[in-house]
Amino acid sequence: MTSLDTGVKIVRNVGRFTIGDGSVSGVADLVNSQRTKDSPNAVYLIDEFFENSRNVLDSLGMIAGDAKHFIKTANEPTTQGIDELVSTLHLSGHNHPATIVGIGGGITLDTAKAVANLLTNGGKAADYQGWDLVRVPGVHKIGVPTISGTGAEATRTCVMTNLETGLKLGMNSDYTVFDHIILDPGLTSTVPRNQYFYTGMDAYIHCIEALDGSYRNAIGDAYSRETVNLCRNIFLSSDMMTDARRSDLMVASYLGGCAIATSYVGIIHPFSAALSVVFGMHHCVANCVVLNAMSEFYPEAHSEFRKMIELQKVELPSGVCANLTDDLRQALIAATIKHEKPLTNALGTEFRATLTDARIISLFEKM
Amino acid sequence: MTSLDTGVKIVRNVGRFTIGDGSVSGVADLVNSQRTKDSPNAVYLIDEFFENSRNVLDSLGMIAGDAKHFIKTANEPTTQGIDELVSTLHLSGHNHPATIVGIGGGITLDTAKAVANLLTNGGKAADYQGWDLVRVPGVHKIGVPTISGTGAEATRTCVMTNLETGLKLGMNSDYTVFDHIILDPGLTSTVPRNQYFYTGMDAYIHCIEALDGSYRNAIGDAYSRETVNLCRNIFLSSDMMTDARRSDLMVASYLGGCAIATSYVGIIHPFSAALSVVFGMHHCVANCVVLNAMSEFYPEAHSEFRKMIELQKVELPSGVCANLTDDLRQALIAATIKHEKPLTNALGTEFRATLTDARIISLFEKM
Numbered sequence: 001m002t003s004l005d006t007g008v009k010i011v012r013n014v015g016r017f018t019i020g021d022g023s024v025s026g027v028a029d030l031v032n033s034q035r036t037k038d039s040p041n042a043v044y045l046i047d048e049f050f051e052n053s054r055n056v057l058d059s060l061g062m063i064a065g066d067a068k069h070f071i072k073t074a075n076e077p078t079t080q081g082i083d084e085l086v087s088t089l090h091l092s093g094h095n096h097p098a099t100i101v102g103i104g105g106g107i108t109l110d111t112a113k114a115v116a117n118l119l120t121n122g123g124k125a126a127d128y129q130g131w132d133l134v135r136v137p138g139v140h141k142i143g144v145p146t147i148s149g150t151g152a153e154a155t156r157t158c159v160m161t162n163l164e165t166g167l168k169l170g171m172n173s174d175y176t177v178f179d180h181i182i183l184d185p186g187l188t189s190t191v192p193r194n195q196y197f198y199t200g201m202d203a204y205i206h207c208i209e210a211l212d213g214s215y216r217n218a219i220g221d222a223y224s225r226e227t228v229n230l231c232r233n234i235f236l237s238s239d240m241m242t243d244a245r246r247s248d249l250m251v252a253s254y255l256g257g258c259a260i261a262t263s264y265v266g267i268i269h270p271f272s273a274a275l276s277v278v279f280g281m282h283h284c285v286a287n288c289v290v291l292n293a294m295s296e297f298y299p300e301a302h303s304e305f306r307k308m309i310e311l312q313k314v315e316l317p318s319g320v321c322a323n324l325t326d327d328l329r330q331a332l333i334a335a336t337i338k339h340e341k342p343l344t345n346a347l348g349t350e351f352r353a354t355l356t357d358a359r360i361i362s363l364f365e366k367m
Numbered sequence: 368m369t370s371l372d373t374g375v376k377i378v379r380n381v382g383r384f385t386i387g388d389g390s391v392s393g394v395a396d397l398v399n400s401q402r403t404k405d406s407p408n409a410v411y412l413i414d415e416f417f418e419n420s421r422n423v424l425d426s427l428g429m430i431a432g433d434a435k436h437f438i439k440t441a442n443e444p445t446t447q448g449i450d451e452l453v454s455t456l457h458l459s460g461h462n463h464p465a466t467i468v469g470i471g472g473g474i475t476l477d478t479a480k481a482v483a484n485l486l487t488n489g490g491k492a493a494d495y496q497g498w499d500l501v502r503v504p505g506v507h508k509i510g511v512p513t514i515s516g517t518g519a520e521a522t523r524t525c526v527m528t529n530l531e532t533g534l535k536l537g538m539n540s541d542y543t544v545f546d547h548i549i550l551d552p553g554l555t556s557t558v559p560r561n562q563y564f565y566t567g568m569d570a571y572i573h574c575i576e577a578l579d580g581s582y583r584n585a586i587g588d589a590y591s592r593e594t595v596n597l598c599r600n601i602f603l604s605s606d607m608m609t610d611a612r613r614s615d616l617m618v619a620s621y622l623g624g625c626a627i628a629t630s631y632v633g634i635i636h637p638f639s640a641a642l643s644v645v646f647g648m649h650h651c652v653a654n655c656v657v658l659n660a661m662s663e664f665y666p667e668a669h670s671e672f673r674k675m676i677e678l679q680k681v682e683l684p685s686g687v688c689a690n691l692t693d694d695l696r697q698a699l700i701a702a703t704i705k706h707e708k709p710l711t712n713a714l715g716t717e718f719r720a721t722l723t724d725a726r727i728i729s730l731f732e733k734m
Contacts (some may be wrong), residue, residue: 009387013380016541019586019629020376174383183586218614219386219550222622225592262386337529351725 002213011219011261012174014143014154017181017254021243024144024184028061034140035097041065043139044098045112047146048072056187060101063133067094071108076282078164081126086125087343095119099140099179105199106150106283109143110154110158110316113176116141117158124161125171129278131276134173143178146187148249149199149284151206151257153181165231168277183254185247196241196283197314200249201305204231204257205287208301209266211346220262227256235308266346267297267355268338271363277335278328279320288316293366321364333360371582378586378628379541380523381510383619388610391511391551392466395428396698402467408432410456410464410506412479412512415439423554427468434461438475444651446529448491449481453492460494463625464488464544466507472566472651473517476510477525480543483508484525492538493529495704501540510545513554515616516566516651518573518624520548520561524603526650548733550621552614564681565651567616568672570623572654575668576633577626580712587629594623602675607638633713634664634722637706644688645695655683661732664713688731700727 018026031042042062048070050056062068089095102112114125116138121128128134143153149359152158156177157170171174189195207224230252234245268290275286288305309316312340324332337343337360343351358359385393409429415437417423420508429435434456456462469479483494483505488495495501505640510520519525521545524537537543555563572578597619601612635657642653655672662669674685691699704710704727710718 005387009390009393010385012383015382016377016379017586018377019584020372023376026376120722185585217386218552218611218618219384219621222593222597222615222618225596226589229592244585248589250588251585254586278410 007216009094012156012177013258014177014181014217015179017183019183021186021247022184023182024056024187025059025143027059027182029300030180030182031061031099031101031140036098038299039096039098040056041067041094041097043067043069043094043100043115045069045071045085045100045102045104045108045115047108049146050349056103060103063167067092067097071104071111073105074106075280077111077158077160079116079129079160080123080164081293082111082118082160085111086115086118087094087299088278089115089119097139099142101142101144103146105145105147106152108147108160109152110160112143113138113139113158114171114180117171117173117175120206125160126165126167127306128171128173128311129160129162129169131172134171137175140179143181144187145181145183145253147191147195147199148188148253149202149248149256151203151253151260151344152252153178154257155260166277168273171202181254185243185250188246188250190239193241193312193315194357197235197309197312198233198282198288199254199292200231201288201308202284203227203249203252204293205237205268205301206263206265207231207256207259207300209268209346210263212298213262213264213266214343214348217262220259224254224263227252227259230303231257235312235320236304238311240312264345265342266292267343273339274332274335274364275320275367278331281320285317289367292316293363318367321367324361324364329361332364333357336360369517375627379523379544380625381544381548381578385551385599386550388551388553388614390549391423391554392426394426394509394511394549397509397547397549398428398466398468399478406463406465408434408461408464410434410467410482412471412475412482413437414475416513416614419472423470427470434459434464438471439691440472440474443474444478444481444525444527445700446496447528447531447663448487449478449492449527451515452478453482453485456482456486464506466509468511470511470513470545473514473516473519476512477537478526479508479510480505480545481523481527481538484538484540484542493532493534495538495540496527496529496534496536498539504542507546510548511554512548512550512560512617512620512694514566515555515613515620516569516623517622518570520545520550521621521624522627533644534638540647546700547641548621550617554609555607555613557615558604560608560679562651564602564676564679565649565655566608567598567601567639567673568655568658569651570594570616570619570660571602571694572635572668573632574598574623574712575624576635576709577630577678579665580631580633581715582631582712584629587626590622590626593629593643594619594626597622599671602679603671605678607679617650622654629711632644632709634710635661637703637709639732640706641699641702642687642734645698648684648687652684656687656720659683660730685734688734691728691731695720696728699731700724703727
C-alpha cells in the first residue's frame with residue numbers, strides 16, 4: 001500500500017506540562033495563579049477513586065468557595081451527564097471559574113474538557129459533538145492524569161455518548177486542549193494492575209494501528225514509534241509498575257496522545273467501539289479483548305501482546321461474544337463497519353471485501 | 368553513574384504547529400488572522416538566503432506597511448545587532464506589530480524571538496540574557512525553519528553574544544517560545560549539503576550527549592531517543608536529502624528541540640562553544656569538528672558519525688587547532704571548562720580530574 005497524507009496540518013499542543021514524581025504538589029500554585037478578584041474560585045473534578053485519599057485531596061490547594069465534584073467512572077461520559085454537571089455548577093455560582101482542574105483517568109479528564117467548553121460557549125454538550133463547533137475558548141483548564149494510556153491529557157477531543165441518539169463523538173476542537181497538564185507518576189502507584197495494563201495498552205494499540213496504516217504523517221509516526229518503544233520496555237519488563245516504568249508509561253500516554261492528532265487507528269478500534277456500543281464494555285479493556293483475537297491482521301503485535309499479558313499476569317475477559325443472537329450480530333457488524341476512515345486506513349477503500357459479515361462475526365466469536 | 372533528576376519541571380510547548388510539504392503557504396492566513404485595526408502590520412525577518420527567492424517571498428502574504436528585513440547569517444546573533452534591529456523597527460513605526468514572522472535557520476529564528484520580547488519589554492537585549500528575566504509576553508510570533516537541526520523552532524531560548532562583555536547567553540523564558548511554527552520540508556530542498564549535514568547533526572549530537580549523561584528526565588529521554596532514531600535513518604541512508612528524509616529531519620529537529628527543555632548536553636557542546644568563542648566557528652560545524660575528535664568519550668557515536676560523514680560525502684574542516692599559541696590554549700581551556708553543568712552531567716563534579724589542561728589541549732589538537 002502506498003503512503004497517503006493524513007490531511008492533518010495544524011496541531012495545537014498542550015500549553016505547558018509539569019513532569020516528575022511529586023509534581024501534583026504544584027497544582028495549588030497553578031490554580032492560585034489563575035484566581036482573580038472577579039473569578040476567585042476554581043472547579044475541581046476528581047475521579048471518585050480519590051474520594052477518601054486525604055493526601056491527594058489536601059495537596060490540591062482547594063479554598064472555601066471552590067467547587068469539588070467526584071466523577072463516577074462506572075460509565076464513560078454522556079452528553080446528559082455533562083449537561084447535568086454544568087447545571088450544577090451554574091446553580092452553585094461557578095459560571096466563570098478561575099480554572100477547572102480535572103484529576104483522574106480519561107473519563108474525568110474528558111469531563112473537565114467538555115465542562116470547560118460549555119461554561120463559556122453555552123448550550124448543550126450535544127451541540128458540540130463534531131469537528132470545530134466550539135466557538136470561543138473554554139475556561140482555563142488543568143489536567144492531572146492518574147492513570148496512563150488513553151492520551152486524553154494531550155488530545156483535542158473529549159469523547160461523550162449522547163444517550164438519546166446513541167452518537168458517541170467528542171468535541172474535536174483546539175479549544176478542548178488542556179492549558180496545563182501535570183504528569184506525576186506518583187499518582188499511578190495505586191492503580192489496580194489489570195486496569196493499569198488495559199489502559200496502558202490503549203497507547204500501544206493506537207500507535208501500532210497508526211504505524212500499520214496507509215495514512216501517514218512524519219511527526220505522527222515519530223510519536224507513535226517512541227510510544228511503542230516505551231510500551232515494549234514497560235510491558236516486556238519483569239514488573240510494569242516500578243517507579244521508572246510508571247514514569248515511562250506516563251510519557252508514553254502523553255506522546256501517544258500527541259500521535260493521535262496526526263494519525264488514524266486501524267481495525268482494532270472499530271471492533272473495540274462495537275464492543276463498547278453493543279455490550280457497554282469500557283474502551284481500554286475492549287481494545288485488549290479485540291487485539292487478543294486479531295492475530296490474522298496484526299500478527300506481530302498480537303504475539304507481543306500475548307507475551308506482555310503473560311509476563312504481567314493480567315486477566316482478560318473471555319467469551320464476551322458467546323451466544324450471539326442475530327440481532328446482536330447485526331448490531332456488532334453495523335457498529336464496526338461505520339468506522340470507515342480507520343478501516344480504509346488499514347485495508348483500503350474496499351475493506352468490505354476483506355471484512356465480510358461472516359469474517360467480522362467469526363472474529364467477534366474469538367473474543 | 369546513578370541517574371539524577373534534571374530539576375526541570377515545567378515546560379512550555381510551542382502553541383501550534385503546521386506540518387507538511389507546502390505548508391508555508393499557510394503563513395499568509397496565519398498572519399492575516401493576527402492583523403487588527405490597531406496593529407494592521409506584521410514584521411518579517413527573513414534569512415538573506417531567500418533575498419531573491421520570489422516564490423518564497425511572494426507566498427508570505429506581505430502587504431503595504433509590513434516591515435521586511437533580511438537577516439545576515441555570516442555571524443551568529445549579537446545583543447548589539449538585536450538592539451539595532453529593534454531601533455530600526457521603532458523608527459519605521461513597527462512598535463506593536465500584529466505578529467513577527469521569522470523565516471530561516473537558527474540565527475533568524477533566534478533573532479525573531481529576541482526582537483519579539485524586546486518590543487514589548489523595552490530595554491536592551493543584554494538586559495534579558497539569563498533565566499526568566501523577560502517580564503511580559505512578547506509580540507505574537509511565527510517561526511518557519513528553513514534548515515533542520517538546531518531545534519530553535521521549539522526552544523525557550525535565543526542565543527546571543529554580547530560583543531562588549533563576550534557573554535554568549537540567550538533569553539531563557541517561556542515567553543521566548545513561538546506561538547506557531549510551520550514545518551515545511553519543501554523549504555529545505557535548496558540547503559547546501561554540507562550545511563544540511565552539520566545542522567542536522569546538532570540534533571543528533573545534543574540528544575546523544577543527553578542520553579549519555581547522568582541528569583535524566585523521562586520525557587527528555589523519549590524525545591532524545593526518537594530524535595537519534597530519526598537521525599540514524601536519515602544520515603545512514605543512501606541520500607539524506609530525499610523528500611522523506613528532509614521531512615524526517617524537520618521532525619527530528621523539532622523533537623530534539625523539545626528534548627533540550629528537559630535535558631543537558633555533555634562534553635561535545637562545551638568544546639564546540641570554545642571553538643565558537645575563540646575562533647568564531649559556527650555552532651553546528653563546530654559540533655561536528657568536536658565529535659570527530661571525541662572517540663575516547665563517545666566511541667559509538669563517533670564511529671556512527673564517521674559512517675554518516677562518509678556515506679553522505681560531507682567535508683569537514685580539519686587542522687582548526689593547528690599552531691596554537693599559549694594564549695589560544697588558555698582561551699580554549701577557559702571557554703571549555705566554564706560549562707560546568709554539561710561537564711558534570713557527562714563526567715561528574717570532579718570533571719577536571721579527567722579533563723586536565725593537557726587532555727583538553729590534546730583533544731583540540733586532534734580537531
